Amino acid sequence: MNPGVFVIADQIIAPLGFTTGENFSSLLSGRSGVSAQVAPSVSELPFYASLMPPDWESSLPVFPPGISTKFEKMVFASVNGVLQSSQMDPADPRLGFILSTTKGNIELLEQGKVQSPGDLQLFPLAAKLAKTLGFTNTPLVISNACISGLLAILIGKRMIASGKYDRVIVCGADVVTKFVLSGFQSFQAVSDTICRPFDKDRNGINLGEAAATVLLSGEPSSSSANFSVLGGASSNDANHISGPSRTGEELAIAIKKAMGQSMLSRDDLDFVSAHGTATPYNDEMEAKAFQLAGLNHLPTNSLKGYYGHTLGAAGLLEAIIGMRSLEHGIVLPTLGFSEAGLPVPLSVTDQLLKIPGRYFLKTTAGFGGCNAAMVFGKYA
Template identity: 55%
Template sequence: MKPVYVIANNIISPLGDTTEKNFSLLRQGVSSVRLHEAGNRSPIPFYASLFPETFWQHHHTTFTKFEYLLAQSVNKVLEQASVNPAHPKTGLILSSTKGNISLLEENAITPQLKAEISFTQSAKKIAKHFGFINTPVVISHACISGLVALITAKRMLEAGLYENVVVAGADIITRFILSGFQSFQAVSDAPCKPFDANRNGINLGEAAAAIVLSVHKPLNDAPILLAGGAVSNDANHISGPSRTGQELFFAISNAMQEGAVSAADIGFVSLHGTATVYNDDMESKAITLAELQQVPVNSIKGYYGHTLGAAGLLETVISICSLQENIMIPTKGYSTPGTAQQMNVCTVLQPIEQEACLKTASGFGGCNAAIVLKKQ
């Protein structure tokens, strides 16, 4: 198979609008999760990572807020990669879980609204704005959307359909989204605690992230490869994950096989780590089945909250930075072991010796995804 390289990446979050700003603040232990007072989004106070209102002051009516966030992210990576969107071998994939769902909260339901709220409409607007000539692809697969988008891009590149693919993902937190998680009693009343014995739920977050994948090797000394990727499903419950971890393990195993790595080659694992009881327990079982229980693991949710359709991409970018700088970001909020199977949870900045890492995600409907990143 053709090697697939990461040639550009970016994060736009409440911590900053570049990858460099974000990773620098993560190294300092800075989190964007804050207590937000009751208001339009929620009748009760809640913890989340949200953009300040000043962030949206340059937002114009051409785009919705969701589309504006996506467009900003795509623009950043196009500048980095010098990729021509109008080239017939350049593709665009967008990932999100809820997209323009907030329009339902603010407007009467009309045929025009139904058209505008669709992911297809948003993708067409983004593609037209930047001059992409190929039809964009939309991935909306719960919380694994970002990783599935990367895996899809990888397969397109390997099949020769494209030479470069821009992958971008975003979500904004609306009343609809927050109330849904509140109805599950899945939202923590404090900053979240991934893998901790006292964890009691998630924090939500807003962000966008983008990655450009290419068959063309970049000029830097140690390029990062997207070496493997796989998807699986629990077939267990609409919202509850597998009780055994077998299905996530299946995705991990297949991704590692495709990436030609063993457990000994993995320097760290970036887990989904939502800080819900069942998700974290399931992940600990999958890690044990994969014989990775001694490998350092982390969750980034304590810094950004759960950014939904952006999460897989955002956390992949952080993993790329970790590989490039040989340092692993600790799990914010974790202090007391509390998962079904013991894991080596990273609690302090620590060096990485191996040249590969594993990134996983899981979501509603029992979906799972895993990718392997490694230095060439």
């Protein structure tokens, strides 16, 4: 087995909780953050999404000057939580920082607060956040549609393997705005109720907002639980700007490469944490990819019914929940799933399952035909 790199700390800020522990407890209770929303600043009509509660900031420490938007506050809270729990010095020259997001501060556009193009550009935003948090190294931005979060972990893993850093903090975040919601509505891809991944009656996504952070290290920690990032890969369909592959072959390629790097067999995996957006085409593509990779017999779940689609945070958030699932030896149910509506067989979980808690596969897919897959393991 390839030891890879280690996840030695994590923190989730989301509607279901302001720590990873709070989030996992909410999931165990079957609670969903998705509900009917009335938010005229986002949509003239009611919509289903997972939004931070109005008073969410009151539960967190006071933010420093310059951290003003919801996006910035969520990133700051998530990264700062990891820095504190791990007692890492952000000024350490051997510590890197990666920010994963698809839209960053796009909320400023609809609020009429854009003073210059730089206000919306992702790198100046990452640089400001890094400076405020105390990092001295130049941050890296990963913005590749909905695989951004998982791809950012992969890039962080490579940075450590190359010797550039000893540790890397990776944060993924996005917020729900009128700009983002209207884009998905234009594709008629937004569900009018809580989404139903892989179900025969699925009719689209719910959006969600969250910030999720992991601390990657070349060495395991002696003071916290450790998880291994064993292998990862990305691919592209080269098929369509918004429509996924019709065959699933390209995601299957990424899965097989990730499995090869991990030096595990398909029988070593306990479950698959799918992207599972609940759109007709994405779920069909993933199911075909899992069959091509020989994994469609494994328990498979999607967390979109709990969190909605959190875009640049999705891969990170769902990977963290997958690791906690390994720790507890369970696979969470796929909220909203009742009866499969797929062209190939797939073992979608509809109830809590007990597992050995060894390894799992995480997949993501996004606009432009991008795909990513990564194998995680519990490290003793």
